Amino acid sequence: MKYLTGKPGWMLLLALGLAFPFLAKNDYHLTVMSTAYIFAIATLGLNLITGYTGQYNLAHSGFMAVGAYTVGILTVDHQVPFWIAFALSGFTAAALGFFVGLVSLRLKGHYFSIFTLCVGYIMYLVIEKWESLTHGTVGIIGIPAPSAIGPIAFDTPRSLYYLVFFFLVLAVFVMGRIANSLLGRTFMAIRNGEALAEALGMPLMRNKLLAFMLSVFYAGLAGGLYAGFVRFLGPGVAGVEHSFDMTMYMLVGGLGTLLGPLLGALAVPWLTQYLQFLQEFRFIVFGPLLVALVIFLPHGIVGTWLGWRARRAAAAGPAPAPAARSAAAETTPTDAQPGASRA
Amino acid sequence: MDLFLQQVLNGLTLGGIYSLVALGLTLVYGILHVPNFAHGALYMAGAFVSFHLMSAWGFNYWLAMGGSALAVALLATLAERLVFHPLRNASGLHPMIAAIGVLLFLEAAAQAIWGADFHRMQTPYTGIVELGGVTAPVQRLMIVGAAFGLVVALHLFLTRTVTGSTIIAMAQNRDGASLVGIDANRVSMLTFAISGVLAAVAATLYAPINLVYPAMGHLVITKAFVIIILGGMGSVPGAIAGGLIIGFAESFGAFYISTDYKDIIAFALLVAILSLRPQGLFKGAHG
Numbered sequence: 001m002k003y004l005t006g007k008p009g010w011m012l013l014l015a016l017g018l019a020f021p022f023l024a025k026n027d028y029h030l031t032v033m034s035t036a037y038i039f040a041i042a043t044l045g046l047n048l049i050t051g052y053t054g055q056y057n058l059a060h061s062g063f064m065a066v067g068a069y070t071v072g073i074l075t076v077d078h079q080v081p082f083w084i085a086f087a088l089s090g091f092t093a094a095a096l097g098f099f100v101g102l103v104s105l106r107l108k109g110h111y112f113s114i115f116t117l118c119v120g121y122i123m124y125l126v127i128e129k130w131e132s133l134t135h136g137t138v139g140i141i142g143i144p145a146p147s148a149i150g151p152i153a154f155d156t157p158r159s160l161y162y163l164v165f166f167f168l169v170l171a172v173f174v175m176g177r178i179a180n181s182l183l184g185r186t187f188m189a190i191r192n193g194e195a196l197a198e199a200l201g202m203p204l205m206r207n208k209l210l211a212f213m214l215s216v217f218y219a220g221l222a223g224g225l226y227a228g229f230v231r232f233l234g235p236g237v238a239g240v241e242h243s244f245d246m247t248m249y250m251l252v253g254g255l256g257t258l259l260g261p262l263l264g265a266l267a268v269p270w271l272t273q274y275l276q277f278l279q280e281f282r283f284i285v286f287g288p289l290l291v292a293l294v295i296f297l298p299h300g301i302v303g304t305w306l307g308w309r310a311r312r313a314a315a316a317g318p319a320p321a322p323a324a325r326s327a328a329a330e331t332t333p334t335d336a337q338p339g340a341s342r343a
Numbered sequence: 344m345d346l347f348l349q350q351v352l353n354g355l356t357l358g359g360i361y362s363l364v365a366l367g368l369t370l371v372y373g374i375l376h377v378p379n380f381a382h383g384a385l386y387m388a389g390a391f392v393s394f395h396l397m398s399a400w401g402f403n404y405w406l407a408m409g410g411s412a413l414a415v416a417l418l419a420t421l422a423e424r425l426v427f428h429p430l431r432n433a434s435g436l437h438p439m440i441a442a443i444g445v446l447l448f449l450e451a452a453a454q455a456i457w458g459a460d461f462h463r464m465q466t467p468y469t470g471i472v473e474l475g476g477v478t479a480p481v482q483r484l485m486i487v488g489a490a491f492g493l494v495v496a497l498h499l500f501l502t503r504t505v506t507g508s509t510i511i512a513m514a515q516n517r518d519g520a521s522l523v524g525i526d527a528n529r530v531s532m533l534t535f536a537i538s539g540v541l542a543a544v545a546a547t548l549y550a551p552i553n554l555v556y557p558a559m560g561h562l563v564i565t566k567a568f569v570i571i572i573l574g575g576m577g578s579v580p581g582a583i584a585g586g587l588i589i590g591f592a593e594s595f596g597a598f599y600i601s602t603d604y605k606d607i608i609a610f611a612l613l614v615a616i617l618s619l620r621p622q623g624l625f626k627g628a629h630g
Contacts, residue, residue, distance in 0.1 A: 106617075110378045110439070113439060121606075281454065281455045283448055289444075291444040291445065295426075295441070
């Protein structure tokens with residue numbers, strides 16, 4: 001068990017990801033996996049604001065759609081090269097996130113979630129109705145595939161897989177750095193107790209806004225990848241169902257852990273694949289599953305395992321090992337510098 | 344002027360329906376402090392049960408409404424027992440996600456039973472009444488009458504009966520209510536049942552001038568959330584006033600601004616108001 005934690009574990013996952021195209025039986029599996037990776041990137045973002053910072057954002061899929069439409073509109077209607085449009089996708093989402101966050105983060109708890117639910121609806125309705133910009137319900141057709149970088153072309157499912165995998169690895173790496181930095185600890189301190197965090201000198205609004213923008217940056221980037229990968233966009237991308245899906249991924253794996261959302265985002269789509277006959281009715285199974293998870297396993301698979309390991313470590317040695325959940329409570333008081341993002 | 348009165352009638356119709364849905368939502372929030380995202384699914388279930396009772400079993404309109412109210416009240420009580428009761432001490436995030444689980448389940452179940460198609464609900468009231476130059480479909484007038492009748496009945500129940508007062512007491516102070524011997528379990532179940540009845544009646548009233556389909560609850564529930572935020576979460580008068588505000592804003596907005604964007608009006612109003620007053624328009628019991 002010891003060899004599977006920390007660096008070796010991540011290296012093993014990396015090796016598995018690299019080897020997957022050679023193990024997969026057909027291109028369809030590659031496509032399923034690549035789509036799962038794209039949603040995993042977005043879920044990582046959602047986990048930053050919800051799992052680490054404690055603000056449940058229901059407009060997340062809206063921001064993903066903003067990133068996707070950035071790529072779609074720029075490449076199809078304005079002939080902008082894919083990579084330039086893609087580079088902009090995350091920033092467009094983050095820029096919009098700045099304004100949405102400015103208003104919505106003044107609200108606490110349930111109010112924030114309900115408010116963002118409404119913001120998500122506005123995004124969906126605007127995409128659907130603003131036909132001159134977004135092509136309305138018809139959607140954007142014929143988005144170009146990512147253009148070749150030097151000798152590497154992205155014209156096969158395998159090369160696209162590696163492209164998406166590259167961004168996933170990057171996303172996980174950066175998220176790991178954020179979570180383990182002072183900034184990440186600040187976010188967790190805010191989640192664990194806003195009043196205490198503020199009393200320790202952490203500016204609440206600035207940190208929450210930063211977490212929100214980083215989180216929707218991930219969503220926008222995932223949206224940009226989605227546009228280049230699926231090459232068709234409809235207003236459905238912004239649908240709140242996608243936010244619900246990501247919530248489920250995050251919860252199955254474990255809120256507020258790095259591995260959890262990743263695990264959930266990869267495991268659940270595969271489970272759905274094997275429940276093919278349920279496709280349309282998958283929520284008859286997943287709905288009660290979500291409820292059962294919340295009641296019986298509220299920390300998800302990874303969270304429960306981390307808790308179990310921490311308890312065992314505490315029982316074995318005299319030195320109390322900080323569990324993943326309580327780690328943030330031990331953050332040293334400091335005037336965090338949210339401006340200097342380590343991301 | 345006639346057109347103006349027509350919009351007033353539309354506003355009252357929409358406002359009445361929104362108030363009923365929002366009342367159920369706000370009562371549940373007052374008791375459990377859970378934003379019940381599944382409330383829209385209860386509304387949808389109410390419409391489908393009525394539709395089924397009428398089309399398959401040949402019930403008449405009012406009997407179907409009663410049957411549907413009973414069925415959805417049972418469903419809501421069951422959800423309280425199986426889902427929200429075990430989570431009553433959990434952190435804010437988890438009951439919210441559980442509510443989403445219930446919502447997804449109910450929608451998928453409705454789709455499995457009745458299919459994803461749109462259905463039209465029959466109503467015995469298809470006539471039109473001329474009132475001083477305004478043509479008013481009877482169904483709309485009935486919605487206004489029934490909705491406000493129900494609101495008044497609910498108000499009397501909450502303020503004039505002991506059982507109703509226990510709900511108010513529980514919303515005001517949970518510990519205090521327990522201290523004077525109010526059974527928290529009973530009140531929770533009762534509140535969920537009432538919210539189910541309100542949702543089913545609202546759905547059955549509104550469905551004949553709209554359509555019945557599995558996703559029909561989405562917009563209604565989001566607007567109900569807008570309403571209870573405007574009115575103060577947990578506040579009963581706030582839900583009624585908020586429902587009317589949104590109803591009028593939508594009917595006049597659709598007429599004077601744009602039909603295309605009428606669904607955005609409620610949300611835009613929310614964004615505008617919360618930007619200026621984060622605590623909502625009326626400070627409610629828990630605002």
